[in-house]
Amino acid sequence: MDQRLVDKFTRAVGAEAVLTDPVQLVTYECDALPHLRSLPELVLLPRSAADVQAIVRVCDSEGVPFVARGHGTGLSGGALPVPGGVVISLAKLNRVLEVDIPNQRVIVEPGVTNLEITKQVAPFGYYYAPDPSSQQVCSLGGNVAENSGGAHCLKYGFTVHHILAVEAVLPNGDLVEIGSPLADSPGPDVLGLLVGSEGTLAVVTKAVVRILRKPQSVQTLLAAFDTISEAGEAVSRIISAGIVPAAVEMMDAVAIEAAEAAVHPNFPPADTILIVELDGPSSEVAELFGIVESTCRQSGATRVEVAQDEAQRARIWKGRKAAFAAMGRISPNYYVQDGVVPRTKLPEVLGRIRQLGEREGLRIGNVFHAGDGNLHPLICYDERIEGQSALAERVAGEILIYCVEAGGSITGEHGVGADKKEFMPKMFSEESLEAMQAVRDAIDPKRLCNPGKVLPTPRLCGEVPGPYREHPVERSGLGERF
Amino acid sequence: MNVSQALRQGTAQDAVDGLVPPVVALPESPEELAKILAAASLDRQQTVLRGGATKLEWGRLADRVDLVIGTEKLDRLIAHRYSDMTATVQAGMPLAALNRQLAEHGQYLPVESAFAGATIGGIIATNDAGPMRHRFGTPRDSLIGVTLAMTDGRLVKAGGTVVKNVAGYDLGKLVSGSHGTLAAVVDATFKLLPIPLGSTTLVATYADGKALAHDAAVIHASQVELTSFDISVSARGGRWILLMRMASSAAAMDAQTAEARRLLSSAPTRASGDDEHVIWDEQVRAPWSEGGTVVRFSWLPAKLPAVASLIEGLRAHGCRVETFTGRIMGAGLLRLDGEEPALAAAVGELRRSTSVGHVVLLRGTRRLKELVDAWGPPTGANEVARVLKRKFDPQGILNAGRGPI
Numbered sequence: 011m012d013q014r015l016v017d018k019f020t021r022a023v024g025a026e027a028v029l030t031d032p033v034q035l036v037t038y039e040c041d042a043l044p045h046l047r048s049l050p051e052l053v054l055l056p057r058s059a060a061d062v063q064a065i066v067r068v069c070d071s072e073g074v075p076f077v078a079r080g081h082g083t084g085l086s087g088g089a090l091p092v093p094g095g096v097v098i099s100l101a102k103l104n105r106v107l108e109v110d111i112p113n114q115r116v117i118v119e120p121g122v123t124n125l126e127i128t129k130q131v132a133p134f135g136y137y138y139a140p141d142p143s144s145q146q147v148c149s150l151g152g153n154v155a156e157n158s159g160g161a162h163c164l165k166y167g168f169t170v171h172h173i174l175a176v177e178a179v180l181p182n183g184d185l186v187e188i189g190s191p192l193a194d195s196p197g198p199d200v201l202g203l204l205v206g207s208e209g210t211l212a213v214v215t216k217a218v219v220r221i222l223r224k225p226q227s228v229q230t231l232l233a234a235f236d237t238i239s240e241a242g243e244a245v246s247r248i249i250s251a252g253i254v255p256a257a258v259e260m261m262d263a264v265a266i267e268a269a270e271a272a273v274h275p276n277f278p279p280a281d282t283i284l285i286v287e288l289d290g291p292s293s294e295v296a297e298l299f300g301i302v303e304s305t306c307r308q309s310g311a312t313r314v315e316v317a318q319d320e321a322q323r324a325r326i327w328k329g330r331k332a333a334f335a336a337m338g339r340i341s342p343n344y345y346v347q348d349g350v351v352p353r354t355k356l357p358e359v360l361g362r363i364r365q366l367g368e369r370e371g372l373r374i375g376n377v378f379h380a381g382d383g384n385l386h387p388l389i390c391y392d393e394r395i396e397g398q399s400a401l402a403e404r405v406a407g408e409i410l411i412y413c414v415e416a417g418g419s420i421t422g423e424h425g426v427g428a429d430k431k432e433f434m435p436k437m438f439s440e441e442s443l444e445a446m447q448a449v450r451d452a453i454d455p456k457r458l459c460n461p462g463k464v465l466p467t468p469r470l471c472g473e474v475p476g477p478y479r480e481h482p483v484e485r486s487g488l489g490e491r492f
Numbered sequence: 493m494n495v496s497q498a499l500r501q502g503t504a505q506d507a508v509d510g511l512v513p514p515v516v517a518l519p520e521s522p523e524e525l526a527k528i529l530a531a532a533s534l535d536r537q538q539t540v541l542r543g544g545a546t547k548l549e550w551g552r553l554a555d556r557v558d559l560v561i562g563t564e565k566l567d568r569l570i571a572h573r574y575s576d577m578t579a580t581v582q583a584g585m586p587l588a589a590l591n592r593q594l595a596e597h598g599q600y601l602p603v604e605s606a607f608a609g610a611t612i613g614g615i616i617a618t619n620d621a622g623p624m625r626h627r628f629g630t631p632r633d634s635l636i637g638v639t640l641a642m643t644d645g646r647l648v649k650a651g652g653t654v655v656k657n658v659a660g661y662d663l664g665k666l667v668s669g670s671h672g673t674l675a676a677v678v679d680a681t682f683k684l685l686p687i688p689l690g691s692t693t694l695v696a697t698y699a700d701g702k703a704l705a706h707d708a709a710v711i712h713a714s715q716v717e718l719t720s721f722d723i724s725v726s727a728r729g730g731r732w733i734l735l736m737r738m739a740s741s742a743a744a745m746d747a748q749t750a751e752a753r754r755l756l757s758s759a760p761t762r763a764s765g766d767d768e769h770v771i772w773d774e775q776v777r778a779p780w781s782e783g784g785t786v787v788r789f790s791w792l793p794a795k796l797p798a799v800a801s802l803i804e805g806l807r808a809h810g811c812r813v814e815t816f817t818g819r820i821m822g823a824g825l826l827r828l829d830g831e832e833p834a835l836a837a838a839v840g841e842l843r844r845s846t847s848v849g850h851v852v853l854l855r856g857t858r859r860l861k862e863l864v865d866a867w868g869p870p871t872g873a874n875e876v877a878r879v880l881k882r883k884f885d886p887q888g889i890l891n892a893g894r895g896p897i
Contacts (some may be wrong), residue, residue, distance in 0.1 A: 105571065110794075112713075113793050113794050142636050156658065159658075164655075170665070185876060186873070188871035188876065189873065190849065192791060192848075192850055193822050193823040195790060197849055198666050198669055198870060199669050200873035200880075202632055202668060203665055206661075207661060252689060254686065290717055297741050297744060350654045350656050350657055352653065354575045383656065421657070422656040426659055442648045442650065444646075445646070452878060452880050452882065464661075
């Protein structure tokens, strides 16, 4: 990067907040989606909202693209650096500013980890509900950007349901408060737009989150099934009985094998295991849990294990939450996909995924939030075998098509990021994508705020809508379409 | 498509703030609605979008209304995917009609309205919610997908039909609370809930707001799980009433009732069945059942004792507090009576108070709305909302001057 610009950023935030050493920059070249990498030219480590504002103002005046980054646990390349741009790491804005138990809210900076919020309020009998598997390390700012979910969002909703207000720096450098700690802030729900916008509309510098009272009772069971359709049937019957479980998770044989190899949760041998958790008042949980247990047996469960204590419950969840990382034990490489189907389409789509794996000769494990139809196929491959990386990527893309064909979504919680933007037209019409682009252009007219994420690459300049025609730029080999 | 079939002359029944629109459009398809909007934009026709016309008086006064677009002919339930617990419904369908149809499969949308004719489109545009927001949030929290008609004539979708989905910008949230200033809602998809096994309500009565606030804080901090948790005061009754609704199985409700009784300082009565239904129906309708000024405001839950004093003090301005109904989580409605200057002073007092915020004059006489701004000072998000408005509605035709932006 031009030294004049480096100097300008250094004047804005101080030399200690500016990283230029290539060895240090490598840390920021990707998020948790490592196949997309780009070495940033400059990383900035602001310590305050004023620092963030100063950085964004320089970016705005100099036309420098910027990418905000939390703790880099994103799975869609949402924090992938942009050529010629800077990365704004919010890791040092990591203070819990206020714990307000009577009003059941906590004010944090974006670099605070998700689990830290619960740790702060647990002594008072409260918790922060959204619980992505990476909750020990992921940042609240990243959760806001991605509208993170987790295993318990079936009953409690996503990040967007738990954020009351944010302070954010807009792409023009203005510091604004969006939303309100009080209910019924008049006007369009700009906060609802911002949460889940994947860092493309603003940089959040503070958030007011809602905390919940810990439920009186939590009960968890694990049921083993010989087929995925029996497990799916059990889920349908539980939900149609009027029960809204706190969590319903499924793992298939491949995922079970991996989890066993990694963290030894002592899962029973099965084709599919189902984890169901109920929480709420003790009397309610006790009554409904009996229904869940008998429903699992009636649906063909070969074994039902009810967690007798917190340790056993923790063991079950450890097996489930470790499943992604555990794939490394059974495969040299794996690709984590994230798609959604209507819950009733789970057996059909899982069948198609199984066939796809067999056809392409790749093992595909499945770990998913069965209650809301959110699939996480884990595609195993070996990058040392020529062509397998590309094959795995193609298979992962094919799975997204199945999801869209079933009436679902290309992402339930990992976000579109850089990874899936080219799949957006499979889900949304050109008009809809243009409206989303209009939102972005209204707030970020210079297109500096995390460019190249979420929305597909705009059509090449001069191209007219209609059926495919080769653009002169393509013909000349100067550009290509994704 | 012959759009002119969808147009008719406005009548006194179509008046907005006393202004009769020359033209009323009642499109029969989403495409027709979009086409009418585009034509209106091209001609800079000041346009008001109308659902059931139940909340049309909310907001600032209109200077001019050239066109009202009603959604009453877009009133179908497009799909109830009951096994997936989602439904897609056209904007003009009344909430009550929707919930009647959903009940056929034992499901419902957990949103209440004080107004019998309130439509889905109007509920989204105002994000108006009832007591169940305590547990389930406002309409935006159940909304998972939306189709919008834009002023350039395009139909745009955001979200989808699955309960979990983070692809693209959530334009459904954006139009929630927009009061028809950005685009017309054509249809909406919601996640649904199973109708609970049973429901019961505890009613505790107090001599003053402070005593009620004490018990409310105790229950709020307990593990008693309520679907609705409300406060109600009327000039006629004079007593402060705490309403606690729980929905679960019979045994669970008994256990929860016992727990609540143990915690409350005032012994509650318990209502179920029709009695319970009447209690909540009256609670939702109380602010609107008679004429008068209606003011909405919010507060942090722990500020309730200060809010109670503030309300009691409004009398000093020479106005009468007819009803105060609210949610313990910090949202309420006041129905006031009195002369306009006194009412204006009361609104001013609320706006100056540090105990409450977002004081909005929803219903008031023309004179009162001339004296006080209906929406109050702009929020931090207004700057962003206004740039979006310029993009979505470049001619500024949608609810111009009346809405919050």
